[in-house]
Amino acid sequence: MTPQLLIFDVNETLLDLSPMKEGITKLLGNPNAYEDWFSILIQMAMVETLTDKYSDFGEIGAAALTMTSQKHSKSISEEDLKLTLHLIKELKPHPEVKEALEKLKSKGFRLVALTNGGRETLEQQMNYSGLESLFDGFYSVESVRKFKPHPDAYHHVLKKEKTSPEESMLVAAHAWDIAGAQQLGMQTAFIKRPGKFPYPKGKKPPLICKDFTELYMKLTVDA
Amino acid sequence: MTPQLLIFDVNETLLDLSPMKEGITKLLGNPNAYEDWFSILIQMAMVETLTDKYSDFGEIGAAALTMTSQKHSKSISEEDLKLTLHLIKELKPHPEVKEALEKLKSKGFRLVALTNGGRETLEQQMNYSGLESLFDGFYSVESVRKFKPHPDAYHHVLKKEKTSPEESMLVAAHAWDIAGAQQLGMQTAFIKRPGKFPYPKGKKPPLICKDFTELYMKLTVDA
Numbered sequence: 001m002t003p004q005l006l007i008f009d010v011n012e013t014l015l016d017l018s019p020m021k022e023g024i025t026k027l028l029g030n031p032n033a034y035e036d037w038f039s040i041l042i043q044m045a046m047v048e049t050l051t052d053k054y055s056d057f058g059e060i061g062a063a064a065l066t067m068t069s070q071k072h073s074k075s076i077s078e079e080d081l082k083l084t085l086h087l088i089k090e091l092k093p094h095p096e097v098k099e100a101l102e103k104l105k106s107k108g109f110r111l112v113a114l115t116n117g118g119r120e121t122l123e124q125q126m127n128y129s130g131l132e133s134l135f136d137g138f139y140s141v142e143s144v145r146k147f148k149p150h151p152d153a154y155h156h157v158l159k160k161e162k163t164s165p166e167e168s169m170l171v172a173a174h175a176w177d178i179a180g181a182q183q184l185g186m187q188t189a190f191i192k193r194p195g196k197f198p199y200p201k202g203k204k205p206p207l208i209c210k211d212f213t214e215l216y217m218k219l220t221v222d223a
Numbered sequence: 224m225t226p227q228l229l230i231f232d233v234n235e236t237l238l239d240l241s242p243m244k245e246g247i248t249k250l251l252g253n254p255n256a257y258e259d260w261f262s263i264l265i266q267m268a269m270v271e272t273l274t275d276k277y278s279d280f281g282e283i284g285a286a287a288l289t290m291t292s293q294k295h296s297k298s299i300s301e302e303d304l305k306l307t308l309h310l311i312k313e314l315k316p317h318p319e320v321k322e323a324l325e326k327l328k329s330k331g332f333r334l335v336a337l338t339n340g341g342r343e344t345l346e347q348q349m350n351y352s353g354l355e356s357l358f359d360g361f362y363s364v365e366s367v368r369k370f371k372p373h374p375d376a377y378h379h380v381l382k383k384e385k386t387s388p389e390e391s392m393l394v395a396a397h398a399w400d401i402a403g404a405q406q407l408g409m410q411t412a413f414i415k416r417p418g419k420f421p422y423p424k425g426k427k428p429p430l431i432c433k434d435f436t437e438l439y440m441k442l443t444v445d446a
Contacts, residue, residue, distance in 0.1 A: 050273065052374075059424065063422060149273050151274070175290070183275065197293045199270070201283065
């Protein structure tokens with residue numbers, strides 16, 4: 001079934017986090033530090049949800065950057081930490097994203113974004129990236145205080161959009177995000193951003209695409 | 224309050240995973256591959272629990288190693304994958320662990336182990352490491368099919384040991400494990416294995432120790 005609603009993950013899926021990578025690499029003097037940071041960030045967000053807590057994603061990001069700096073034995077100032085974390089608010093979309101979203105919109109798909117990030121950060125990101133006008137809705141897990149892949153995060157969007165899981169599709173570059181959507185019976189599309197791979201033990205996503213151009217082609221070939 | 228029951232995390236806390244690190248580094252030809260693997264393993268275990276699924280930790284470890292090999296653009300045979308993962312069953316304790324456990328036991332503490340690993344792997348690990356006789360009990364999350372830091376994992380041990388959270392202490396080298404124990408009101412001790420740091424947003428563990436020798440000293444100084 002062709003999905004009516006496309007739900008897009010934001011960081012790494014729509015937006016290119018290269019400036020964050022460059023900032024963290026420069027700050028900590030190590031090319032692996034960015035991945036350490038992103039991995040600790042996602043891990044601790046899941047831990048908050050598993051232990052029935054909730055903190056703003058930006059605050060968890062700051063804590064994760066402190067842990068990453070300790071791991072790399074670098075002392076960083078409060079100001080450098082803030083300046084580096086601020087970079088997440090000024091990201092560009094991956095090169096093919098804008099045109100593909102415009103074409104998907106022109107084909108009648110409803111497009112929304114769903115992020116683990118806070119609402120304010122999401123608004124700044126969409127505004128800065130130039131993608132804002134292409135979306136029909138924006139969702140942050142802040143509304144339910146449960147991070148993806150907890151089912152409440154996806155369920156909230158489906159309820160607000162008055163859509164069934166089967167008629168919707170989550171588009172993401174992260175195995176953990178795909179797993180959460182699959183649990184609710186949503187359709188899924190995995191975008192193979194560099195270094196990202198599906199979870200071999202999970203149900204294979206119906207669409208696996210190298211980028212959004214391929215996503216557009218696969219979604220419209222039978223439409 | 225001096226805890227009566229000490230609950231030890233196994234991998235990285237009691238046991239030195241250096242052979243796994245060497246095996247994965249050799250297999251994938253990259254010194255960062257081991258950390259990638261361990262990080263994906265922990266992440267996907269949490270995802271299984273968040274999405275109400277359960278797979279054996281060893282099977283998630285295999286899936287994580289496949290994802291890590293894809294990330295490092297290396298094709299690995301089924302046999303090499305199995306041989307490398309088997310290394311987790313033949314690990315030695317960190318150098319100071321055995322003597323410290325013997326001394327803690329002689330002081331009257333009750334010692335048990337609690338792992339995200341499967342029961343069979345746990346038995347093989349304890350047998351191979353020479354630590355088996357020092358413990359009064361062994362627990363795997365296999366019994367509750369929820370990975371740490373889900374509260375059920377810790378609650379199961381407290382129930383079986385007929386102990387209150389306040390009278391028990393979780394000893395671990397992982398921020399996520401400490402967070403889970405804290406949620407239940409257990410005492411905690413963080414062991415600073417290389418590259419491991421507490422979560423700055425969490426409650427500070429009452430004991431932060433560089434190794435088990437320091438743990439023994441801190442636990443017995445007032446006893």
